[in-house]
Amino acid sequence: MRKDMQTPSRKLDHLQICCNTQVEAGRAGFEDVRLAHAALPELDLEGIRLQTRFLGAELGSPLFIAAMTGGHPATTEVNRRLARVAEEFRLGMGVGSQRAALEHPELEESFTVVRDEAPHAFLCANLGAVQLRDHGAEWAERAVEMIEADALCIHLNFLQEATQPEGDHDARGCLAAIADLCRDFRTPVILKETGAGITAETARLIWGAGAAAIDLGGAGGTSWAAVEVERTGGDEALKALGQRFLGWGIPTVVSLCEVAGSGPVIATGGVRSGIDIARALALGADLGGMALPLLKPAMESEDALEQTVRAFLRELRVAMFLTGSGSVRDLAQVRTYITGTTRQMLCE
Amino acid sequence: MRKDMQTPSRKLDHLQICCNTQVEAGRAGFEDVRLAHAALPELDLEGIRLQTRFLGAELGSPLFIAAMTGGHPATTEVNRRLARVAEEFRLGMGVGSQRAALEHPELEESFTVVRDEAPHAFLCANLGAVQLRDHGAEWAERAVEMIEADALCIHLNFLQEATQPEGDHDARGCLAAIADLCRDFRTPVILKETGAGITAETARLIWGAGAAAIDLGGAGGTSWAAVEVERTGGDEALKALGQRFLGWGIPTVVSLCEVAGSGPVIATGGVRSGIDIARALALGADLGGMALPLLKPAMESEDALEQTVRAFLRELRVAMFLTGSGSVRDLAQVRTYITGTTRQMLCE
Amino acid sequence: MRKDMQTPSRKLDHLQICCNTQVEAGRAGFEDVRLAHAALPELDLEGIRLQTRFLGAELGSPLFIAAMTGGHPATTEVNRRLARVAEEFRLGMGVGSQRAALEHPELEESFTVVRDEAPHAFLCANLGAVQLRDHGAEWAERAVEMIEADALCIHLNFLQEATQPEGDHDARGCLAAIADLCRDFRTPVILKETGAGITAETARLIWGAGAAAIDLGGAGGTSWAAVEVERTGGDEALKALGQRFLGWGIPTVVSLCEVAGSGPVIATGGVRSGIDIARALALGADLGGMALPLLKPAMESEDALEQTVRAFLRELRVAMFLTGSGSVRDLAQVRTYITGTTRQMLCE
Amino acid sequence: MRKDMQTPSRKLDHLQICCNTQVEAGRAGFEDVRLAHAALPELDLEGIRLQTRFLGAELGSPLFIAAMTGGHPATTEVNRRLARVAEEFRLGMGVGSQRAALEHPELEESFTVVRDEAPHAFLCANLGAVQLRDHGAEWAERAVEMIEADALCIHLNFLQEATQPEGDHDARGCLAAIADLCRDFRTPVILKETGAGITAETARLIWGAGAAAIDLGGAGGTSWAAVEVERTGGDEALKALGQRFLGWGIPTVVSLCEVAGSGPVIATGGVRSGIDIARALALGADLGGMALPLLKPAMESEDALEQTVRAFLRELRVAMFLTGSGSVRDLAQVRTYITGTTRQMLCE
Ligand SMILES: Cc1cc2nc3c(=O)[nH]c(=O)nc-3n(C[C@H](O)[C@H](O)[C@H](O)COP(=O)(O)O)c2cc1C
Ligand SMILES: Cc1cc2nc3c(=O)[nH]c(=O)nc-3n(C[C@H](O)[C@H](O)[C@H](O)COP(=O)(O)O)c2cc1C
Ligand SMILES: Cc1cc2nc3c(=O)[nH]c(=O)nc-3n(C[C@H](O)[C@H](O)[C@H](O)COP(=O)(O)O)c2cc1C
């Protein structure tokens, strides 16, 4: 394969692997979190307001469609469906890394379809920290323009880089590049892990660089080490390396407890139900992001995706009802019970 | 089916589902509680007094028959048996929700049988908080009169309402309706959850409204989400919703530890032996309520039910003996060892 | 069967049930205790002194043969073997309850054999607290004389009494009877539970009554509820009652931690190896008692029993070596690591 | 077999048993340790410096080849391969106990091959504490000279001695012999357990004796009780004894936390990946030692061994990258999350 065409084809690999194999590893910690039940909610279930604000935008609910795809013609349809549902429910949505389209403008359509279908949605462009460092604000600008994005996610995925065949192994200069970007960029910048979580220490670096928000991307959901293990082909050493790192990283709930309160936070990684979104918000997140649980229905049909989203929002609504939360803001006040390993990790 | 006849038929569904399928979910926490053994009890086992007082009434023991049924002709026999056993052992007993009979007076017999058979028992009428709000003190009055009740249970079941096909989704105004009722009502009012538990916060609301007692109805016994899952028919979305909420709520033991000491408390939800009743009382409950463990024998025969109750009372008596408790009051002083998840939930 | 011959036949039942069915229940907690390893023990393994003193007597080791049998002609041989091994290793040994022989002097031989075979051993006579109360110092005297005992164990077994067909259900007056006995009796009195453990509170009562030592008889080894379950015959209610109480009581390690330091203590109940004896001593016990693990070899042959005891003593010796304990006294200083449920029960 | 030829043949037994049977027992605790992830490592993965210093020597990485073999002609090839890989990667390496060669100089070649093949490696001679005590500085000198060693490991293996057929049971005088040796010896002396761990108390003794470093040899990896169980032949008593002690000792991570900070430490025992080495260093170890995981490939071929070492170093490198550690020194600052039993053992 032509080396410069590796990115797009990799994107297709990822979708297929995520749909057909077990790519989740570890525990995000949501099963260790129980919400205080309000036996007397004093609310009308149907009147509960899921709406929320994030970085100045009005969102229909705190369910965020986490960055997944684009960059290969065959992903256009998936992005179209995600976008249509984002528009319908006024969800925030991230696109997958735009690197492929920045390198090969003929692939842009797989991204631009998102804005076409979701003219009013809060959309997040997506670029790797390494690409930002190597190509600077110009690529960031182009990424945002490509989809008329409302925010730009800079993703951090060094666990994946270190365990994938064609990974980028030089992480130097990323922080400076992020700080440079944040200084002048007109669009808010979100720093986003992709499965290994953000510690309190890293959060301080990120806020110090001027980011507008953090997407935790904690451990316990889709594991990129697991995904890359499937792509190692005959390279047994690389495969074994990936397997060792399946359990690496900070579980989403632990990461959330470390970062909550320091700035706007999207909790992504192992969020698997509307109740999990409620748990995340009770623990201090602003939004709860989901990738894998939306991918399978999105590859099936728009209808399947819509039903899935509707079900998650229903669960969230019921969880809000049963915690006496009339609004997303109320949810942040709900008392939680934290047990098990998660509790132990929080009590260092 | 005529919509106005839905309630009675639903009642029958419930009994059959509870008898034939696994409707218990989660853990109530009793297995995490161990009682301090008194190697030298200094008591006569047969002389131990199980008698206790609750809301001014003399009860033969702290085993309470939790609200279950009535409202369909086929349930009359079950209620008759429960009532006869309540009378025999002087147990407190609740009837199931009287809504059906309030709407359809021809169904009253399935409730009145209880007072007929148990002229001296402490009986609790039963009405949903939503029905109270919608029909006011008049229905409360009629419910009490129907069985010459000694107390009125207002049940809170919003988890069930939110996950059942014909559920009531508007919970507004219930607290005010309860407060209104408590202000003037001549019969003591008990607020009762039905499987999701009462937190310390909710207990404060309830006492503030003027209730005379709380029945915790904690998680870990019969799960109404589980029951309703069986009734969703073809509605896959509703079924999935119910399944998500199987684990919802505050386990009975945790709920008990939060509420104990603030007023009269019945601990219901996952009480499965006389030892569990002793545990509940050692942790501060006034009575231990049981529904499911009595339902199966009650549907079989009066004799089966009587033997079951006798066995539970024997276990309670032995547990009192082995903790050196000559009376129910002594039991409240017994030291407990709390371990596991329950312990973690209590140490927030 | 003649009612007055019930005791001896029951004794035989017990041996057979203990040998042929699973009569252990729960966990004594020894698996939660780890001893600090001494990598540089500075000892000669073969020179380690297992000898210890207990109630003024010199014992060959802290392994105590807990009370088991006697009272039926068929048990004479078992007691003979236990006694010969006690004599050989200078172990302390208790005989089973002597009630049968006190009621039927023709059964005395099954006890007297013990002193015949073990002229120098530290022997403990055995009587139930109820028998002491009912028959007073005279029976105590006769029990001691029968085997020229060095101490008298008064056993507390109300869990068993409450769950066995012919159980004694009146426990009143036992404490006073014990105090009366201790006041004048020339032989030291040991209070002994038989599987449900002694709490700190009960220990205070026992010391207050003037006892010379406590045998904890904690939960987690032989469960008398389990044994009695096998003897309920057709009485399903009694069987069910016994099963409920299988897990009752204070685990031996927890009981030990509550009682240690307050007076001489034998830790019995679930001691299953020489390492367990070492653990018990490190936690503050003076002796570690075993019943069930010695019963099976004792019923086989003297040789089997001797090998079993030798193995336990070897394990104890090695554990002392690897903790740098040249003597039983040193063992009491060894640091322990306590984890799991046991740890949680200790941190109330 | 001639008694004086027992040592060499035993050495061969050990290798075969370790390769063909399950000789690991318990848990070293590494699975309870999670490292704080650095989402923004600001490093070049390939530029990370694995080099470190230990006792004045420059090592290519903190992976230490723990003492394994020598002393039988058939082990020469295994030692050759280990040595060649040590030379290639500049790893520290220990040889197995040299007792056999000190007693039978014709066996020296199985040791001298190591220095021949690894002229620049940091090599550790190896002698049992008992041999040191019995033969004094002369044997220590000869052991060092035999391989021109850079340090001398005195191993402590009393768990093994106590459970093996021909074990040395007298541990007296070892500490004095060590102190004597350390006083004048020109080569640094390392005290090394072999599977039961070093407590804080033992560490104090060791530092007091003047040792230069400690190799923890904690529990949870190769269990010598398990190895010796395989060698008991028909001796059932010895086999049973060994089995009782399978779980004996202080897990490596617990031992490490007790000893860290008090002097140079090698963490050996259950280290099974490069991530485990990183965990050990984050908890305060200077080197992470491995025996069993290197034995199987070393018995296969030099190539297999080289690939194994390369994989472990790669894992270590990636773990350093993902914790933002550019050097081994940085790794020591990485925050850890400790959970489970390990955490409980640390909080006494
Ligand atoms: C198929 C797939 C592709 C993804 N591609 C990207 C990407 O290009 N950029 C990015 O920042 N995150 C990407 N992610 C990571 C997700 O945004 C998210 O952080 C992660 O999957 C954890 O969420 P989950 O457990 O709900 O899947 C991808 C995830 C999936 C499943
Ligand atoms: C068949 C059945 C019907 C019930 N119906 C009512 C009801 O009408 N009103 C009410 O307050 N609780 C009702 N309950 C709830 C019980 O009173 C009790 O709170 C709950 O089942 C937990 O106790 P358990 O685990 O012992 O079953 C019902 C329970 C069962 C099993
Ligand atoms: C067969 C058998 C008979 C026993 N009989 C008596 C007895 O008569 N008196 C007594 O005090 N304890 C008796 N015990 C209890 C033991 O002394 C001991 O406290 C208990 O079994 C716990 O120890 P273990 O777990 O090692 O069996 C008996 C135990 C067994 C197994």
Ligand SMILES: Cc1cc2nc3c(=O)[nH]c(=O)nc-3n(C[C@H](O)[C@H](O)[C@H](O)COP(=O)(O)O)c2cc1C
């Ligand atoms: C086959 C084999 C032979 C060993 N021989 C010795 C030895 O002679 N001297 C010594 O100090 N340790 C010896 N050890 C112990 C190791 O150095 C190490 O402390 C122990 O195996 C724990 O590490 P592991 O879990 O990685 O195997 C040996 C280990 C193995 C597996």
